[in-house]
Amino acid sequence: MTDPGGAVFLSYASQDAEAAQKICEALRISGIEVWFDQSELRGGDVWDQSIRKQIKSCALFLPVISHTTHDRREGYFRLEWKLAVDRCHLMDANLAFLLPVAIDDTRDDDERVPERFREVQWTRLPGGDTPPAFVERVKRLLSPELSQEPTATAPANARVAAAPTTPKPVPASWRSKPALLATIAVVVVALGYLAANRLVLSKHGAEVGAVPGSAAQSAAATAFNPPPHSIAVLPFLNMSGDANQEYFSDGVSEELLDALSRLKELQVVARTSSFSFKHQDLDASAIARKLNVGAVLEGSVRRSGRNVRIAVQLINGKTGFQIWGQTYDRVLDDALKLQSEVASTVAEHLEVKLTGEDSAKLALGGTRNAAAYDAYLLGLQRYEEAYESSDYAAALAAFDRAIALDPDFALAYARRAATLAYIYRSRDASTRPQLKAQARAAAEHALALAPQLGEAHLVLAYTYYRGEPDLAAAAREYDQAVALAPGSAWVQRGFAWFASFLGHFDVALRAARRAVTLDARNGRTHEVLAEVLISARRYREALGVLDDAIALLPGNQWDRVASAECSDCFRADRAGSCDL
Numbered sequence: 001m002t003d004p005g006g007a008v009f010l011s012y013a014s015q016d017a018e019a020a021q022k023i024c025e026a027l028r029i030s031g032i033e034v035w036f037d038q039s040e041l042r043g044g045d046v047w048d049q050s051i052r053k054q055i056k057s058c059a060l061f062l063p064v065i066s067h068t069t070h071d072r073r074e075g076y077f078r079l080e081w082k083l084a085v086d087r088c089h090l091m092d093a094n095l096a097f098l099l100p101v102a103i104d105d106t107r108d109d110d111e112r113v114p115e116r117f118r119e120v121q122w123t124r125l126p127g128g129d130t131p132p133a134f135v136e137r138v139k140r141l142l143s144p145e146l147s148q149e150p151t152a153t154a155p156a157n158a159r160v161a162a163a164p165t166t167p168k169p170v171p172a173s174w175r176s177k178p179a180l181l182a183t184i185a186v187v188v189v190a191l192g193y194l195a196a197n198r199l200v201l202s203k204h205g206a207e208v209g210a211v212p213g214s215a216a217q218s219a220a221a222t223a224f225n226p227p228p229h230s231i232a233v234l235p236f237l238n239m240s241g242d243a244n245q246e247y248f249s250d251g252v253s254e255e256l257l258d259a260l261s262r263l264k265e266l267q268v269v270a271r272t273s274s275f276s277f278k279h280q281d282l283d284a285s286a287i288a289r290k291l292n293v294g295a296v297l298e299g300s301v302r303r304s305g306r307n308v309r310i311a312v313q314l315i316n317g318k319t320g321f322q323i324w325g326q327t328y329d330r331v332l333d334d335a336l337k338l339q340s341e342v343a344s345t346v347a348e349h350l351e352v353k354l355t356g357e358d359s360a361k362l363a364l365g366g367t368r369n370a371a372a373y374d375a376y377l378l379g380l381q382r383y384e385e386a387y388e389s390s391d392y393a394a395a396l397a398a399f400d401r402a403i404a405l406d407p408d409f410a411l412a413y414a415r416r417a418a419t420l421a422y423i424y425r426s427r428d429a430s431t432r433p434q435l436k437a438q439a440r441a442a443a444e445h446a447l448a449l450a451p452q453l454g455e456a457h458l459v460l461a462y463t464y465y466r467g468e469p470d471l472a473a474a475a476r477e478y479d480q481a482v483a484l485a486p487g488s489a490w491v492q493r494g495f496a497w498f499a500s501f502l503g504h505f506d507v508a509l510r511a512a513r514r515a516v517t518l519d520a521r522n523g524r525t526h527e528v529l530a531e532v533l534i535s536a537r538r539y540r541e542a543l544g545v546l547d548d549a550i551a552l553l554p555g556n557q558w559d560r561v562a563s564a565e566c567s568d569c570f571r572a573d574r575a576g577s578c579d580l
Contacts, residue, residue: 007033008099008138009054011080012064013072019103019128020064026130032138051076055083059142063117064128065102070112073279079237085116085283086313089321096141101125114281226317229350230293232269233257235278236310237300249301250275251377252310252335256297259343261487262361262454265352269293270489270519271384288317291520295323297346306332306370312342314349324349332370336363365410365450372405376412383419390426392419413446414456421462432467439463454485458494465498474498482511489519493528505536523552527559534562539569 008027012020024036035054055061061084069077084098091097100122102108108122123134233256238249254271261268269291277287284296299312313325324345330338340362347354367373379398386392396419402412420439424432443460446453461477464470478495485491492515499508512529519525526549533542546563553559 007035007054007058008060008062008142009035009058009080009084010062010064011077011084013066013068013075013077015068015072016064016066016103016128019066019125022128023062023064023101023125023130026135027138030135030139032135032142051080052083055080055087059097060099060138061087061097062099062101065100065106065110065113065117065122066104067106070106070110073112078281081114081117081281085114086322088116089315099123099138099141103128112281115283115286224289224292224318226288226292226294227267228294229265229352230267230269231260231295231297231346231350232274232287232291232293233260234284234287234296234298235275236298236312239300239302239309240304245303247378247381248303248374251380252301252339253299254380255377256339256343258488259339259362259364260346262364262485263343263347263352263354263358264486266347266350266487267293267518268487270522270525272489272525273519273521276521283320284315285317285320288315293317295350303332308332308335310338310342314346332373333368335370335373336366336368339363339366361452365414365446365453367402367406367409367412369406369409372402372409372412375399375402375405376409376415379412379415379419383415386422390422392423395419396423408449410446410450410453410456413442413449414453414459417442417446417456417459417463421459424466436463436467452484454481454483454488454491457481457484458488458491461498462494465501471502475502487518489515489522489525492518493525496528496532500532500535505532508532509536521552523549523556523559526552527556530559530562530566534566537569539566542566 010020010024020036024034027034035058063077063081063084069075072078088097098117098120100113100117100120102122102124103126106113109118123137125131125134233253236249236253238246240248253275257268257271257274260266261270273291277290282290284298288294288296294317296315296317297312298315299310302309307329308331309327309329311325311327314323315321316323326342326345328338328342340359343362344354344359347358367376375398379395379402382395382398383392386395396416399412399416399419402409403416406412417439420435420442424435424439427435440460440463443456443463446456447460450456457477458481461474461481464474464477475498478498481488481491482495492511496508496512496515499505499511509529509532512525512532515525516529526545530542530545530549533539533545543563543566546559546566549556549559550563
């Protein structure tokens with residue numbers, strides 16, 4: 001292909017290759033350049049690099065939508081779709097770029113299709129059969145004179161002649177005959193119309209293919225007012241070509257999230273909530289609204305031996321536009337330094353002023369040993385996986401390996417302590433004293449290396465609280481944890497539990513509600529808030545919180561039992577009789 005900049009990129013699931021081939025051939029016969037991977041990816045090409053280059057430079061992106069794409073939760077076509085949506089954020093609002101094609105009766109409001117695709121006009125080409133009218137439409141969209149035509153508002157006769165399409169609202173002024181001068185005039189009128197109505201567009205009104213929204217949509221967009229300096233870090237894409245490397249990309253994301261959460265001016269969504277959108281086809285602005293944050297950080301990680309490439313972009317949650325983006329090529333030994341660099345740049349773009357103390361927090365407790373860092377990231381994944389099974393052996397082994405490789409790795413000691421604390425809960429009384437002693441030793445070692453590590457103070461507090469409790473020592477460590485890591489939902493949740501145990505319900509409720517704000521999609525965080533409310537005998541409020549917990553953890557029986565008993569207490573108004 002000699003001119004990829006004037007080409008059509010055809011994106012499809014492998015099961016739809018036959019239909020995609022028909023579309024490709026119909027376009028090529030008419031002289032339209034099509035990038036179709038079966039024929040364009042030859043031996044010397046690097047597949048992923050070729051695809052990224054073509055999506056970045058193509059003139060039209062044509063996603064083939066079907067029941068197959070609906071059913072497949074994972075697939076390379078989904079990355080292609082995401083890259084196309086990301087490119088839209090950098091485009092003029094009226095530039096035609098997306099041209100979705102449905103080859104069966106898939107609904108145009110299919111929730112597994114990116115929201116940006118659902119905002120533009122779809123064309124129906126059953127089985128890939130491509131009529132001449134559709135080919136002519138593509139030609140017009142590729143022509144310099146009409147390259148500014150919004151995809152959603154293609155001339156009506158082109159839509160009807162091509163194939164039956166799903167109706168979308170379009171300005172009436174576009175329903176003119178396709179004479180060149182008339183079309184150009186209509187484009188000018190439409191641009192004026194879009195500018196005049198900018199404030200009443202839907203949440204993506206300024207983006208490619210958008211159309212005027214309803215009053216309800218406008219109200220919803222206006223109502224979105226996230227807290228200042230709030231951000232979610234999404235799980236980075238694993239671009240290493242090996243699914244077994246996903247722990248590494250997830251771990252890089254989590255470490256960056258934890259580093260940002262140490263900055264007091266930032267409100268950072270916790271891991272459970274931000275990672276709940278993994279493998280979902282939602283754009284950044286949609287996720288921002290669901291998490292109520294002003295910005296979203298997303299990216300990808302490609303690892304090859306000791307080298308790593310990390311690409312990141314910071315997205316404005318209200319507009320969906322990119323604030324900043326950067327690609328870094330580093331060796332693994334510099335991973336911690338890179339983490340600090342990215343976090344500092346993100347904070348600057350969110351207009352957070354960093355002090356010398358803040359900068360030190362970004363690299364707190366880390367390592368420059370590549371193998372230790374790798375083992376630690378593997379441990380983080382095993383730790384998360386173990387929450388359901390309570391089998392923490394693999395996580396503990398990974399953290400122990402990280403410590404063996406770098407005896408000064410404070411974060412690894414802190415996670416070892418937390419892992420032992422979870423194991424403590426599931427063991428019988430005979431082994432608990434030994435486990436508690438090991439957890440305390442690991443937490444104390446972490447603090448000896450990094451005294452400002454709030455999460456280590458939290459685990460140390462837990463060891464004082466359990467077994468034969470030393471409440472004064474526990475209170476001291478909990479206070480340190482909250483002071484050093486106020487942005488950690490984990491810390492706020494643990495402190496809420498302890499304060500409630502002491503009967504300090506106002507303090508406990510503030511901490512529990514803060515934890516829910518930071519980790520709204522974590523059912524266990526709602527459970528802690530419910531338990532604090534129950535302890536405070538605020539049963540009516542607890543019932544509502546338990547409803548949220550049940551919605552997030554439908555298989556958890558404790559929530560249902562607690563809700564039933566709490567309901568009995570509320571109805572009978574028997575203060576203190578609800579023993580939960």
